[in-house]
Amino acid sequence: MTDRFGDLLSRRSLLRAGGAALIAPALGSPALSQGQSDVIRIGHLTPRTGFLGPLGEFAVQAAQLAVEEINASGGVAGRKVELLSEDSVNPQTASAKAERMVQRDRIACLVGEINSASALAISQVAQREKVLFMNTGANSDALRGADCKRYLFHVEAQNTMMVRAAGRALVEKGLIKGKKVYALTADYAFGHDLLKQAKKFFIANEATIAGEDLIPTELTDFSPFLLKLRQGRPDLVICNLAGAQITNFLKQYSEFGLPFPVAGFGFDTALAWGAGPGNFLGTWPVIWHHRIDSPSAQKFVAAFRAKYKKPPENQGWGDYTAMKIVAQSMNELKSTDSTKIVEHLEKGATFDIAKTREGYFRPWDHELMQEMYAITALPADQVKNPYDIFTATGPLPGAGENLEVLATTRDENACTFPA
Known part of the structure; x- marks a missing residue:
């Protein structure tokens, strides 16, 4: 498909953002009250080119919108959120960019991806560095099973x-x-x-x-x-x-x-x-x-239409929702510490995810349970x-069903988190 949905961010502007991160004060302690930087950086990786590129464009646009809304409502404990977005291209590039974002740009967490192999590569960096990674588009069951990671969570549904x-x-x-x-x-x-x-x-x-x-x-x-x-x-x-x-x-x-x-x-x-x-x-x-007929869904649709002159699609929803979940969790904890956020999500925190029912992450595989x-x-x-x-159709599972009926059970897709 050769059509492009929306305006591309220039690579030059991305390089400027990366350069700015080098000279900006690095995040010190992850506790918000002690942080030295006046911004909280979130690394956003997703394909912008190739056969997944059209989906990646929606992802970038929706993530930008989410950050604008977060900052307009006060940011995270009064600090602005800064989004560092880059094209993940392939697993090797995704891994290298994730590592650079963590070690050089001092990002608080990673969000994004669509390609399952790239998501696996990013999750390995996130686990090693103990940095939260919110997967917004990779579906492979293995990422929730044999390849699951403690610092990896899934807004996207499994296959x-x-x-x-x-x-x-x-x-x-x-x-x-x-x-x-x-x-x-x-x-x-x-x-x-x-x-x-x-x-x-x-x-x-x-x-x-x-x-x-x-x-x-x-x-x-x-x-x-x-x-x-x-x-x-x-x-x-x-x-x-x-x-x-x-x-x-x-x-x-x-x-x-x-x-x-x-x-x-x-x-x-x-x-x-x-x-x-x-x-x-x-x-x-x-x-x-x-x-979808829910107030938060239609609010998101209206905001996206106003900014980009078209409705959002489901990949955009994933990246938008992940950003909101991260910001809400940081505000509730008053911390950007990834380990604390992981523990918070594992304890059953619920979120408005622009559907008729709230969603929550299962503690044993970190899959978002949702309609x-x-x-x-x-x-x-x-x-x-x-x-x-x-x-x-209406929501699946239906109103009288448990949200977990479509997902794999422990017996079907066992997950053992690495130490």
């Missing part, structure tokens, strides 16, 4: 939650039980993990995997795979792709005129907007969307503007 949310809608539509499914999957850590969770769901719900292909993240021409789908005639096409891959696939799928229903287990609303009315098809899970949604594309003749192009 299993995404599969189970969309799966509920697909089962209700009669598209799973006894059906032949063909899966196209992004060939990197996120995709591999998502396919693993999808297969568990298919087996549990009596679907047959008729075919599967791994798709390189740089691929833009899907015609060979579309021809295979035409020949295979599945009952359902599952698109386990990521970022701009999904937009490109949906556009080409529409051009081929294939009649098979489409769905996916990982999604961001920006990708639906990129595909556009008539090209966006099927049923997908989202962690949040701009039409999710499944969206389904509207027919092109029912679309009235470029953004409201889908219908949505």
Whole structure:
């Protein structure tokens, strides 16, 4: 996808911000009353280029908005918050920049990321340096299981939650039980993990995997795979792709005129907007969307629209929400100490997360327990503007259900925090 959503921050301005951090007084004691700096720096890493770039732009814009709102309401115990945002590009770059932000820029915590492999690399730095890292976009179950870290928390949903949310809608539509499914999957850590969770769901719900292909993240021409789908005639096409891959696939799928229903287990609303009315098809899970009917959700939507002339999408929600959670926790504790914040979050602190129910982090894997949604594309003749192009389920889990029913159990995804 070549479209850009919003204005890019210039790399020159980022370099200036980094240079300023070198000469600004470093944070001394993490206790706010003793801190020597007049600002609290938060490091924000997320992809700004490549196939995840369109999502990263929403992340940066929403994080900036959150910091502006935090500062306008008094900051953190009277101190301003300063955001240091950079392009994480790949796992090696993400790790190097995270380490520089901690050791040189003296950031109080790290927020962001979308790529699961990069999130793992950042979490290793955060654990070693004992600095809080709020993951806002990486879905891999392994980050909550075998690769979990004490200083790593997840605002983003895990893959299993995404599969189970969309799966509920697909089962209700009669598209799973006894059906032949063909899966196209992004060939990197996120995709591999998502396919693993999808297969568990298919087996549990009596679907047959008729075919599967791994798709390189740089691929833009899907015609060979579309021809295979035409020949295979599945009952359902599952698109386990990521970022701009999904937009490109949906556009080409529409051009081929294939009649098979489409769905996916990982999604961001920006990708639906990129595909556009008539090209966006099927049923997908989202962690949040701009039409949620709650006061805080609509306040966020209005503020984002006023600043950026468009609604926010779910990746933006993740980074905005993480910033607000961090600021609220620091204000409640009157400290920027990461260990104290970790303990605070593990004790069951609750947060308004722009949904109908508050969210909280599970103490044993640090996953945010929250409502999710499944969206389904509207027919092109029912679309009235470029953004409201889908219908949505109510919150999942429903009002009478425990928030943890979509997430993995300890037996399914054991986490043992490193010392």
